[in-house]
Amino acid sequence: MDTEKLDFIVAGVGGQGTILASDILAEVGVEAGYVVKKSEVHGMSQRGGSVESHVRWGKDVVYSPLAEKGNVDYLLGFEMLEAARWRDFVAPWGTVIVNEHKITPSSVNLGHAIYPERERINDLLKKQSSKVTWVEATLIAKKLGHPALAGVIILGALSKLIDIGPGVWLSVVERLVPARFVELNREAFLAGRNKQQQETSA
């Protein structure tokens, strides 16, 4: 690949597996010959709060581990509201892949705030970028037997848009997930990849 740089943000809710997914994304970049940096926050923010990882691939050099607003090539939203929260970071040429999945924050359950409608979220994302893809990753993951597979399904969908063969992605997935879940993750990755294929050809 000869792209100068690719910036990704993986946004979701603590416990959804955004850290594993962004680790995979970072390692795939290294395998593909990029200089890679990645940043996230651990600790208190993991207890069901908003979490985001920045992953940056650069051809020659990457300085900041954090991506810049308006410059992100791919926003991966593991949850609808969290995708909307990071929309400002998406570049005009960027792509949003958003999981068709809602986790209601406490502020909404207590009646202090209203969770935006799906169409409202779609509009907000579309205002930033014309390339918005919705994937029913959690639904597919549940069918495969575990909702935590949603992250790898989204990576599968992303892989179709990036010029790196699925073999590279799968080898990294196999390296980073626990041995007994390798087969399941493989299946999930390919399910996401096929899903995106259908979307792209549609």
Add this chain to the structure above:
Amino acid sequence: MKKLLSGNEAVAYGAYLAGARLGSAYPGTPSTEIMEEFSKYPGVYAEWSPNEKVAMDVAVGASYAGKRAFASMKHVGVNVAADSLFYASYTGSRAGLVLVSADDPGMHSSQNEQDSRNYAKFAKVPMLDPADSEEAKLFMVRAFEISEQFDTPVVVRTTTRISHSRTLVDIADLDSTSEELEDAEPTQFEIEPSKYVMVPANARLRHVIVEEKLKKLTEFAAETELNRVEPGNSELGIITGGVSYQYAKEIFPRATFLKLGMAYPLSKKLFNSFAERVEKILVVEELDPFYEEYARQIGLKVLGKEVFPLTGEFSPTLIRECGYKSGVLKEETLNLTAVTSGSNEAKEPLPLRPPMLCPGCGHRGIFYALQKLRAVVLGDIGCYTLGAAPPLNAMHTVGCMGASIGVVHGVDKARVKNRTAAVLGDSTFFHAGIAPLMNIVYNRGVSTTIIVDNRITAMTGHQANPGTGSTLQGDSAPVIDLEKLCRGLGIEKVETVNPFELSNVLKVLKEHMDSPEPSVIIARYPCVLNIKERKPALVVDSDLCSDCGTCLRIGCPSLLKEEGHVSIDPLLCNGCGYCVQVCPRNAISSKNNN
């Protein structure tokens, strides 16, 4: 070979490469993984100490004994360890001695955002400030060398975006040192009272040596490769260090840089020669104007905090916006998308998603009961600090590790009409709760202390502590018995409860808080994330449920209210059954009625 390592992994790797034999730490975000990673290397000894002061003393001891050693902690841990850092500054080290302080600008997981660079100046010790994982590794090696060369402890300071960022690190030399480490022999302790016994007569002499050492280190700062000038155009010069360097390189790619790897001491010679190269100087540093004040003190004209904020963490977005607003950054270099889209959030606020106590967390039972009893709760630092958040709202002061017990005693001595209790966790009690509890007994206090004992140091990711029966390196260990410890301190009224038993918890809490003697309640339930406990999810019977919302007041993330109706998210619910006890209509059960 290059490998992606977090800053914390790289610090541990660097310590290992430097031949550190001993590491000691107390867990604290963003520093925790340093000691976890170090503990895995062959031939090293690593421990979780009960607090940072103990960790620092342990590392000092190993250094005195002739083995390279380091302690790691979060920035506020250095406050706890400061007494030890300051004497170690006077005694110096025998073998290399390093303290790693992980600062948390932006307070992702901390009660303040103090800038540790001030500690280096205050304690009169050198400080290194790496800007990525590769430097974190290299600077650890250099820190041990500098420690021995100048006979001083050295502080290596990271920040959250160094500690928790993964960047490429050269790991070529991993195998060569592993053998060398295996055969560490016991050494003869070298007795040298004038250096190690800090009674006034010796300390007075040592202070002179400390000042001489600082002079030599200042000369060193002018020459060392840890600081470097990166040539660029002469219009703008940037003085920076740490992760701010990375942001500034991105936003001002053509400027001339003075990149400081050594945050203290600073060199007048170096600053002045840099100033001669450029027309204008901009200081880019998170938090305090540490470099800026030095530059002004030696008479340089610089821009700093009038451009960038004193508070919060930096980012490339922030550097660009501040640069643009102040006119330092010219308009044509501006990424317009970034700035024009910046106001979205204000126009359309999205619901916030703060962290919450996990589904099935035992702490919930204590806070819900305390709220029902309208108690004033003097709180502490840990997962349970989330008891302060709505809807529980059951923690009313939080300051630092162990403060809860001293504060409740002060409140009770000053006398208030409210019922009061201190709440802190098992690990926090071991850290800084024992002395203030003893103080309550000694000074005839009456306060109630609640130890929420989840059998682990949970918030930082499940580290062992003196109550868990295991050590950092996986050995079994004696379990410090909390009940016996409290009784040993002189508390006679000690009671242990299961926090999920609502009616009993209410009874015991009331009785203790109303009692005229000092007491301890141990609310014991293991962290559900740690023991991975999960029972079948509960369901709401919509025929019985009146949507009164009482269950929502326990603040469980799995309880949802959508379009006026309450339901339970089966993906989140862990089946603890606490909500079953609060539901006035018995509408929640484990029976699946679908």
